[in-house]
Amino acid sequence: MISKGYIDDTKYSFKMLAPRNIKMTPEFKNIPLKVVGHLKGIFWEQLELPFFSRDGLLINFCNSAPLVKTNSIVTIHDASVYGVSSAYSKKFQLWYKFLLPILGRRVKKVITDSSFSKNEIVHYCAIPSNKIDVVYLGRDHICNIKPDNKILDKYKLGKKTFLLAVSSMNPNKNFHSIAKAIKLLKHENYKFVVAGESNSTIFNTYEEAFAADVIKLGFVTDCELKALYENASCFIYPSFYEGFGLPPVEAMACGCPVIVSDRASLPEVCGDAALYCNPYDVNDIALKMKQLLDDQVLQESLRKQGLKRAETYNWESCAKKVFSHITEVCSGENCHCS
Incomplete structure (x- = not known):
């Protein structure tokens, strides 16, 4: 007031x-x-x-x-x-x-x-x-946090050896399609890490169907989250609907290449600094994940573009x-x- x-x-x-x-x-x-x-x-x-x-x-x-x-x-x-x-x-x-x-x-x-x-x-x-x-x-909050790398040791996550998905378990975030895409991808060189928890008082009941070998972290602290952003090979966010989409901006600010949905506000916010997927097409999500994980040049290009794009949000x-x-x-x- x-x-x-x-x-x-x-x-x-x-x-x-x-x-x-x-x-x-x-x-x-x-x-x-x-x-x-x-x-x-x-x-x-x-x-x-x-x-x-x-x-x-x-x-x-x-x-x-x-x-x-x-x-x-x-x-x-x-x-x-x-x-x-x-x-x-x-x-x-x-x-x-x-x-x-x-x-x-x-x-x-x-x-x-x-x-x-x-x-x-x-x-x-x-x-x-x-x-x-x-x-x-803005994205400054994530830049000012000291990463807690103990979470990497706890789950045996090496640098650039895992794909990361982070969000609440709101069905709108489309975690179900990520789960299906991971099963289609069958990429042996990378682990898959999912962080986030549900709120049943707001969101409808949602049961994720991730494969047994997917590492499900549940709630993580901000310091742990920054460590995950900084060390992931890429960040996946195929949301159906976003008013802004703060997690992809946070990931970009930490130098993590991002794959995001081509819907709602995400193209406006991420510009040319992201790889886009159709959130309703599991095959396309899996294809974009494979494309990014297999292409080190693309990863580095998106990392640089993402850092530059994130600087515009403060x-x-x-x-x-x-x-x-x-x-x-x-x-x-x-x-x-x-």
Whole structure:
């Protein structure tokens, strides 16, 4: 939330509001955390948050915000609840399909992660296009992490001897096709590593069918993830639907060649720095995996192009653009930031 104060010669100050059941306390140098209210979840967000943010502009970064709080900016990362609704539980679908169209029309500004997402939000939610702005995400976080190479020793993974797939087990991420492609590939010179865990409260039940020799890591820490990115021969991400696609950008930032889906926002985000596959064609996924694994020259070319592409995504640029929208909204006639 923003109220009057001083930051970068502009008259604003920031504070973070959180419910009492907060699981992790973030540490920021310049933004104080204030725990407020007695409720939790949607009830805290919709009933108590508007009251405690009544004197300022409320900024929401996670697809949701109080419907009664019109003096706010909300980030809607994508329209996947419409585009791939079968990937989500019925309860989750109903709430967000009710929330997003109303929310988008009531708030001062909507921010999203890609031009693809902007077009999808306009299409599904009927939010005016001129109310939505694209702000790309950053990759700096992965660059600033120290890799934990112990995970390589634990699973006997040598440098450039394995293919990596990383994501939640949301069916939209298409892990099932990766499993089938691995079986078709039968590549004896490489191991196959899969990291990620499911969330049954959001995603529909999904059982992966990987071969017994595929190494399934489940949850990994950020430090372990960076070690995997840095040492994998390639990263595979044949998702059906993405609003941005942060994992491929993280992989590119770590010098890992990537294979991604040719759908949704991924061509926009990855540009010419990725090898593209048809996510609905298991044979094509397997073919692209073989093509990349067998071609060292292609691997090195994509590694260099990926590093260059990833440099265009940084959190400072993201923050500056978000802040420009804050000042724009607060300078409006009907906005009250204090």
